[in-house]
Amino acid sequence: MMHDFSDIFHIQQLLARFANCFDLKDWAGLQNCLCDSIYTDYSDLRGTPPEIMSPAKFADMRRSALHELQTHHLGTNTEIDVNGDEANAKVSMVIYRKNASGETLHTHCLYQFGLSRQSEGWRISRIVQKVFWSDGNKTIHSGITHSESKPAVQ
Incomplete structure (x- = not known):
């Protein structure tokens, strides 16, 4: 299938900006990566059900969960499939x-993104995180549900 490589480039830039915004704690920049309404599924890591939310809620939840943590999101093995004004992307990531105190939690995962071409450019409409494994102390991440009924992060 032939793609407009300009779209691929712009989507790659968007996905890199999305990851970098976490590490720079650029919550306004993070919101600008997102559509007006986004579907999120972080159930593998957080133990919470999928939900649809605004960019402001998404950024506020990350700000609250990550404000005391240093993070570094490294993405690679990016696959992008563009179909008109919609696209899907897979990105392997280590967070x-x-x-x-020096305690760590590192997560190896695959992000599956849905993207939509907006008047201002490409934006993320769907985020699904599939966790392969995590190493470290899950209690340092306040965004993870620490329920006894949920299996421990391995």
Whole structure:
């Protein structure tokens, strides 16, 4: 299938900006990566059900969960499929997290993104995180549900 490589480039830039915004704690920039309404599924890591939310809620939830952590999101193995004004992308990612005490939680995962071409450019409409495994202390991440009924992060 022939793609407009300009779209591929712009989507790659958007996905890199999305990851970098977490690490720079650029919550306004993070919101600008998103459509007006986004579907999210972080159930593999967080133990919470999928939901549809606004960019502001998405950014506020990440700000609250990550404000005390240093993070580094590294993405690779990016696959992008463009179909008109919609696209899907898969990105393998390792998320490094460290708190002020030096405790860590690192997650190896695959992000599955839905993207939509908007008047201002490509934006993310869907985020699904599939966790392969995590190493470290899950209690340093306040965004993870620490329920006894949920299996421990391995």
